[in-house]
Amino acid sequence: MAILNKEEAQALLKKVVAFSKADECEVSLTGSEGGNIRYARNAISTSGDISTLSLGVTSTYGKKSGTATINEFDDKSLEKVVRRSEELAQLAPENPEYMPLLGPATFKESITYVPATAAMTPESRADAVAKSINVAKEAKLEAAGYLENTTGFRAVANSKGLFAYNNDTDVIFTITTRNEAGTASGYAAKGYNDVTKLDTFTATKTAASKANGSLGAKAIEPGKYTVILEPVAAVYMLENMFRGLDARSADEGRSFMSKPGGGNRKGEKLMDDKVTIYSDPFNPELPAGTWNGEGFPLEKMNWIDKGVVKNLSYSQYWAKQKGVKPVPFPSNIIMEGGTATTEELIKSTERGILVSRLWYIRMVDPQTLLLTGLTRDGTFYIENGQIKYPVKNFRFNESPVIMLNNVEALGKPERTISVESYRSYLIPPMKIRDFTFTSLSDAV
Amino acid sequence: MNRKDFLKMSALTAGGFVLPKSFLFGNPVDAMELLNEGMDVGMKKQLSDAALTAARAKGASYADVRIGRYLNQFVSTREKRVQGIANTESFGVGIRVIANGCWGFAASNNVTKENIAKTAERAVAVAKANSKIQANTVQLAPQKGYGEVAWKSPIEKNAFEVPVKDKVDLLMTVNSAAMAGGANFVNSAILAVNEQKYFASTDGSYIDQDVHRLFPTFTVTKIDKASGKFETRKSLSSPVGMGYEYLTPLPNTKVQGIVTRYKDRYDILEDVKNATADVDQKLKAKTVEPGKYDLVLDPSHLWLTIHESVAHPTELDRVLGYEANYAGTSFLTLDKWQSKNFKFGSDIVNIHADKLQKGSLGAVGYDDEGVKTKEWEIIKDGILVNYQAIRDQAHIIGLKESQGCCYAQTWADVQFQRMPNVSLVPGKAKLSVDDMIKNVEKGIYIIGDGSFSIDQQRYNFQFGGQTFYEIKNGKIAGMLKDVAYQANTREFWNSCVAIADESDYRLGGAFNDGKGQPAQSNAVSHGSSTTRFNGVNVINTARKI
Numbered sequence: 002m003a004i005l006n007k008e009e010a011q012a013l014l015k016k017v018v019a020f021s022k023a024d025e026c027e028v029s030l031t032g033s034e035g036g037n038i039r040y041a042r043n044a045i046s047t048s049g050d051i052s053t054l055s056l057g058v059t060s061t062y063g064k065k066s067g068t069a070t071i072n073e074f075d076d077k078s079l080e081k082v083v084r085r086s087e088e089l090a091q092l093a094p095e096n097p098e099y100m101p102l103l104g105p106a107t108f109k110e111s112i113t114y115v116p117a118t119a120a121m122t123p124e125s126r127a128d129a130v131a132k133s134i135n136v137a138k139e140a141k142l143e144a145a146g147y148l149e150n151t152t153g154f155r156a157v158a159n160s161k162g163l164f165a166y167n168n169d170t171d172v173i174f175t176i177t178t179r180n181e182a183g184t185a186s187g188y189a190a191k192g193y194n195d196v197t198k199l200d201t202f203t204a205t206k207t208a209a210s211k212a213n214g215s216l217g218a219k220a221i222e223p224g225k226y227t228v229i230l231e232p233v234a235a236v237y238m239l240e241n242m243f244r245g246l247d248a249r250s251a252d253e254g255r256s257f258m259s260k261p262g263g264g265n266r267k268g269e270k271l272m273d274d275k276v277t278i279y280s281d282p283f284n285p286e287l288p289a290g291t292w293n294g295e296g297f298p299l300e301k302m303n304w305i306d307k308g309v310v311k312n313l314s315y316s317q318y319w320a321k322q323k324g325v326k327p328v329p330f331p332s333n334i335i336m337e338g339g340t341a342t343t344e345e346l347i348k349s350t351e352r353g354i355l356v357s358r359l360w361y362i363r364m365v366d367p368q369t370l371l372l373t374g375l376t377r378d379g380t381f382y383i384e385n386g387q388i389k390y391p392v393k394n395f396r397f398n399e400s401p402v403i404m405l406n407n408v409e410a411l412g413k414p415e416r417t418i419s420v421e422s423y424r425s426y427l428i429p430p431m432k433i434r435d436f437t438f439t440s441l442s443d444a445v
Numbered sequence: 446m447n448r449k450d451f452l453k454m455s456a457l458t459a460g461g462f463v464l465p466k467s468f469l470f471g472n473p474v475d476a477m478e479l480l481n482e483g484m485d486v487g488m489k490k491q492l493s494d495a496a497l498t499a500a501r502a503k504g505a506s507y508a509d510v511r512i513g514r515y516l517n518q519f520v521s522t523r524e525k526r527v528q529g530i531a532n533t534e535s536f537g538v539g540i541r542v543i544a545n546g547c548w549g550f551a552a553s554n555n556v557t558k559e560n561i562a563k564t565a566e567r568a569v570a571v572a573k574a575n576s577k578i579q580a581n582t583v584q585l586a587p588q589k590g591y592g593e594v595a596w597k598s599p600i601e602k603n604a605f606e607v608p609v610k611d612k613v614d615l616l617m618t619v620n621s622a623a624m625a626g627g628a629n630f631v632n633s634a635i636l637a638v639n640e641q642k643y644f645a646s647t648d649g650s651y652i653d654q655d656v657h658r659l660f661p662t663f664t665v666t667k668i669d670k671a672s673g674k675f676e677t678r679k680s681l682s683s684p685v686g687m688g689y690e691y692l693t694p695l696p697n698t699k700v701q702g703i704v705t706r707y708k709d710r711y712d713i714l715e716d717v718k719n720a721t722a723d724v725d726q727k728l729k730a731k732t733v734e735p736g737k738y739d740l741v742l743d744p745s746h747l748w749l750t751i752h753e754s755v756a757h758p759t760e761l762d763r764v765l766g767y768e769a770n771y772a773g774t775s776f777l778t779l780d781k782w783q784s785k786n787f788k789f790g791s792d793i794v795n796i797h798a799d800k801l802q803k804g805s806l807g808a809v810g811y812d813d814e815g816v817k818t819k820e821w822e823i824i825k826d827g828i829l830v831n832y833q834a835i836r837d838q839a840h841i842i843g844l845k846e847s848q849g850c851c852y853a854q855t856w857a858d859v860q861f862q863r864m865p866n867v868s869l870v871p872g873k874a875k876l877s878v879d880d881m882i883k884n885v886e887k888g889i890y891i892i893g894d895g896s897f898s899i900d901q902q903r904y905n906f907q908f909g910g911q912t913f914y915e916i917k918n919g920k921i922a923g924m925l926k927d928v929a930y931q932a933n934t935r936e937f938w939n940s941c942v943a944i945a946d947e948s949d950y951r952l953g954g955a956f957n958d959g960k961g962q963p964a965q966s967n968a969v970s971h972g973s974s975t976t977r978f979n980g981v982n983v984i985n986t987a988r989k990i
Contacts, residue, residue: 036571037962037963038575039770039962041765041766041767041768041769041770042765042766042767044579044580044581045547045548045575045578045579046548046767047548047550047859047861048548048549048550048571048575049550049551049552049571049858049859050550050551050552050567050568050571051551051552051553051857052553052554053537053553053554053857054554055554072554072555093530094527094613096526096527097526098526122574123570123571123574123575124574126574127574127575127577127578130578131578134578143766143769145766145767145768145769145770146770147770147771147962149962149963175770175771175962176770177769177770179766179769179774183774183778186769188770253629253630254629254668254670254673254675255630255666255668255675257990259673259675260673261672261673262670262673263670271990360773360900360901361898361899361900361901362898363896363897363898364896365896365907365909365929365986366927366986366987366988368674368675369987369988369989369990370990371986371988373896373898373907373929374898375898375900375901375905377900377901394900394905396898396900396905396907396931398907398929398984398986400988400990402990403988403990439931439984440905440931440982441905442900442904442905443776443902443904443905443933444773444776444900444901444902444903444904444905445902
């Protein structure tokens with residue numbers, strides 16, 4: 002069994018820590034079980050079923066640490082892995098940035114584990130996929146999709162008495178539907194902790210309707226347009242910015258959060274008033290882990306409040322250097338929005354472009370967070386509050402920081418996944434003015 | 446490129462280095478552990494036979510077993526300190542079967558006789574569950590068994606035998622050189638990879654392979670305090686299918702010019718000094734005037750353009766739609782290939798695929814479904830003539846056998862079609878880079894790879910670089926910044942007017958070619974000589990926030 006419950010994990014870790022002779026010792030245990038199924042051209046292509054369990058021990062003498070791992074769990078093996086990590090620590094170079102381990106803390110139980118997801122089987126995955134393929138066939142389209150479920154746990158204990166445990170389940174589903182001629186394409190992506198919320202039938206319907214609507218796209222001139230970014234498009238832009246919410250790189254002068262002349266932009270108003278971004282592991286829509294790798298409890302934390310940078314993450318080391326409290330990197334990200342639906346945002350738009358999805362976003366300039374990428378799977382021209390016709394895809398060059406300064410309106414946040422990292426976020430659809438498209442693409 | 450574990454990675458990639466997935470997947474181990482022999486070949490054969498027998502007993506018509514031990518060592522430093530030394534080992538088995546005409550796959554890190562049979566049974570159960578909703582059956586190109594054979598990367602010095610201390614000392618010397626040259630920050634790293642792969646199949650092959658790869662790299666950063674601007678320059682090294690000998694410089698493998706570039710061997714200490722000087726020039730460089738330019742692209746840059754615009758669109762799984770939901774499809778549809786006259790590029794454009802080139806990342810003896818590797822033409826005199834296909838695709842393009850380009854990133858991942866090395870054949874006539882530049886009136890000479898993005902059918906792309914030199918009336922007129930070029934793949938390759946000769950041929954490459962769901966990384970090289978493209982659209986990427 003690759004999944005241990007809290008009591009089993011604690012008993013095992015306690016036993017391992019007891020073998021330690023080092024100044025400090027930290028033991029971690031991770032396990033996962035899961036399966037996936039992939040399909041294309043309305044038929045299953047590959048699928049799999051994977052399980053892993055492993056234990057890692059880090060021993061420290063002074064500022065010298067060594068790590069060793071094992072995947073055998075008899076007493077002799079457990080003692081051996083502790084001894085090996087101790088030998089390694091004695092041989093390691095000193096780490097001037099080593100910070101002492103944290104002592105015990107109370108970690109609230111996370112709400113990330115759902116038994117129904119853990120109970121998925123090859124048959125239930127195949128059934129969910131069959132529903133999706135049937136929708137595509139009825140719409141005379143070809144479906145290519147992917148469904149993956151994972152059940153995992155991680156636990157940490159150390160020689161100062163800290164113990165933390167978290168288990169979670171996750172299911173993701175992505176679907177692309179295309180016509181046979183390759184002239185129409187639509188997409189949908191969903192991710193949940195709870196598989197009972199996943200509806201592959203409806204998601205495929207959405208993708209099919211995007212595909213059929215995208216047929217006969219017209220070319221319009223690239224340039225600056227008001228855009229409505231659906232959540233799955235918006236989150237892909239913003240994910241690149243979330244990674245930069247770090248004090249150290251900002252203080253060092255090599256991030257968009259760096260202040261000219263030194264220091265970081267904490268406290269500065271960098272974005273529009275409508276922009277509020279926070280993290281909260283207890284959000285029922287987007288539950289997440291309640292502790293981080295350093296052993297800090299994670300609580301609700303504001304990052305951007307009404308456009309003002311409220312917090313940047315500080316590692317223990319950097320916090321000490323700067324004389325501030327450590328701020329752990331969050332386990333989820335939530336952006337506030339309004340109450341409007343995407344349809345209502347369209348209705349309020351005189352002239353603009355609806356962007357269903359973005360693709361292949363890469364950093365052009367880390368200093369301004371200038372990103373390039375393309376639209377994909379349903380790009381539509383809006384006039385006088387209505388979708389007029391599908392348009393050919395564009396390449397854009399735009400910075401999410403500039404974009405969040407040009408917010409016209411935000412809709413109702415929804416749980417969505419980033420199409421590259423597959424992480425889930427709560428993100429609103431966004432209406433943004435002056436979004437920069439730099440060229441046309443023939444891709445469908 | 447795969448970012449699934451980006452939070453986990455962000456800790457390891459502070460210097461901007463992207464690690465292969467197996468670095469994240471593996472377990473940290475002692476450096477000495479990496480030199481252990483691992484499981485004996487005889488035992489692997491016994492275990493494989495147990496899996497094949499169990500799969501057959503449950504009704505599989507075909508089965509293959511991959512027992513893999515994946516070793517990685519990652520030494521990373523910044524300025525005067527070691528950031529991390531990670532030694533990881535990942536050992537396990539992946540079993541793929543065909544049952545009821547359908548693929549099934551299962552993997553486990555518990556490699557015992559009892560569990561390997563159970564894993565084979567799980568793979569058959571997955572295939573049978575899928576077959577209930579499957580109309581078509583898998584059609585495998587025939588493959589003869591090779592019996593018991595072996596292959597090893599032709600390395601001179603196993604990187605895992607070089608003490609970690611030597612690597613740390615080298616990187617510290619690199620960092621000191623950068624700091625002495627006025628750098629504000631420098632990150633450097635050495636990544637070493639060893640894939641010990643054992644493959645067995647019901648066709649009667651038992652293939653033992655030992656594959657080595659290495660990537661030394663650095664990034665130098667300087668900040669202009671007054672303006673708050675910063676610039677970086679990455680190393681001009683490549684990830685290679687070599688041992689530690691890559692880090693022993695050889696004078697006759699250096700390419701002299703505006704900056705020294707490297708073939709076969711790399712001089713990291715020389716390059717870091719050059720990089721530090723380049724960053725000064727970058728900070729002072731003139732911002733580019735947008736417009737049409739003739740581009741002269743160094744192999745250290747062009748490899749990535751080849752990767753994105755030639756190698757990806759000729760992957761047969763993309764062409765057929767198997768990647769439609771993730772990596773995308775391809776504009777190089779079957780009708781274009783069938784027409785035998787689709788002009789992909791100008792007459793001088795010849796592109797070859799191979800998994801043989803010595804020192805390349807793609808080089809192996811046999812692919813991950815037991816097919817001996819080879820070389821073939823993809824673009825001939827500008828015309829699309831072939832794709833990249835594996836056993837279950839060969840029949841679609843009328844091939845009698847696979848082209849041997851099947852790969853799985855670890856034992857835990859199912860193998861599928863991955864790109865081999867895809868390279869631009871050098872010009873036949875003698876032509877040096879200097880002679881090429883002499884004829885350019887208004888151009889930009891680009892060295893090193895930078896930002897990259899391309900659409901899902903591989904038409905529209907945008908690339909940056911490390912350093913950009915303005916060419917005016919046949920002469921280099923100083924450095925430019927804020928440069929990126931945008932083009933349409935077919936227009937771009939048809940604007941190819943000159944390719945330097947074989948003496949300039951070099952390989953570039955990446956550890957993180959991404960495709961598939963779950964996403965997998967593939968290591969691949971792309972060779973070329975310096976090449977000229979006329980009238981390409983260049984944009985200015987400077988912005989204010």
